[in-house]
Amino acid sequence: MCGIKTIVTTVGRPNQHSFELAEKACKALELPFIERKKKSLQKIAEEHHANLIVAGKLSYEYLPFESEEPFFFHPSSAAFRLKRIARGEHEPFLDVAKLQKGDTFLDCTLGLGSDSIVAAYAVGDIGLVIGCEGNPNVAFIVREGLRSYDRAQLPLLSCMDHIQVVSSLAIDYLKQQQDNAFDVVYMDPMFEETIEESKNFSPLRVAGLQNSLTDEWVEEAKRVAKKRVVLKAHFRSPLFDQYHFKRDIRYNAKFHYGVIEL
Incomplete structure (x- = not known):
């Protein structure tokens, strides 16, 4: 704050x-x-x-000051999503991101890191996953949580070891990168609209930095991405049309994904 x-x-x-x-x-x-x-x-x-x-x-x-709930690291949806992936089941995020073993992935809005965990599993040991978090306190909590979380009963979460957390605003980090530096650049401006069912994100809504997507952010993401830029947003979001993302419509889902192929 x-x-x-x-x-x-x-x-x-x-x-x-x-x-x-x-x-x-x-x-x-x-x-x-x-x-x-x-x-x-x-x-x-x-x-x-x-x-x-x-x-x-x-x-x-x-x-955070005056917050009633503490923020702490946990893998959130990543645990059960990885189990589904391991069983060969459908995972919408990977369908859109099309990550392959050895790919490089930049998560501009790390949060709890659930999507980055899934990405790390997809790209494997030879790939690279970097997550940006603008609040240094949140970045520290997530970085340490990824390293120390007890995964004894959840061996699929061992992929968390390969995620690098960067304490930086996404736009600042993007500007430091060369053209085509990452195969996929991902953005999830989760504060755009609150979803009441997402109670596990309540502390993060207080602790995290609430930055809106901008023209500059999208243009930098397109410059830095080699294959595609992926957006996750509320199904009513104007961002898909505003920035010309091809929407992957998921009926009965609160969030949709959009992609810009490069």
Whole structure:
């Protein structure tokens, strides 16, 4: 959240690993550490007028100032989508993106990374998946979550290891890339219209940066993409027609995909 500082603290009953995680967050993001001292997270946030990164016993949570729900990493829909893909079932995102083993994929709107996880599975070990996240706190939480999430019962999620998280606005990152740098460039401006059923994204709607698609963003994406640019948006979105995406209509689905072939 712009204009509001961020501090690091721990859960109420931290162990040694909690303090190690807190130190790691402080170093990575150059943030101060505040001892918990039995205070509630809300009290600490109010006293310091700050967002909080909370180091737990195994992982992190991010509590934006005045938010009631913390943001934490979980693979969201990626887990069951990967199971369906492994069974040879239909996956609309891959049908449109047409990713092949060894492809390079840029996710301009990483969020929780569910689509990037599916992309990483599709491109395999020899491919490359990079996800941009404009909020450095969210980028840190997702980066660490991708590395440390317990996938003992979900071996398909091992592909998460191959995702690189970049803390940058998408447009800034795109401008730094050469022409045709990625096979596929993907954009999901998920804040364009709220879907009530998507409750698992509520904390991200507070924590994430809400940037709208622009002419410059689309043109840079087309320059950087070698094969195609893919858009995910609400089925009522004007973006498909505005930017000439060929829409993949999915009846009874809240979101549609669009593609620009290059």
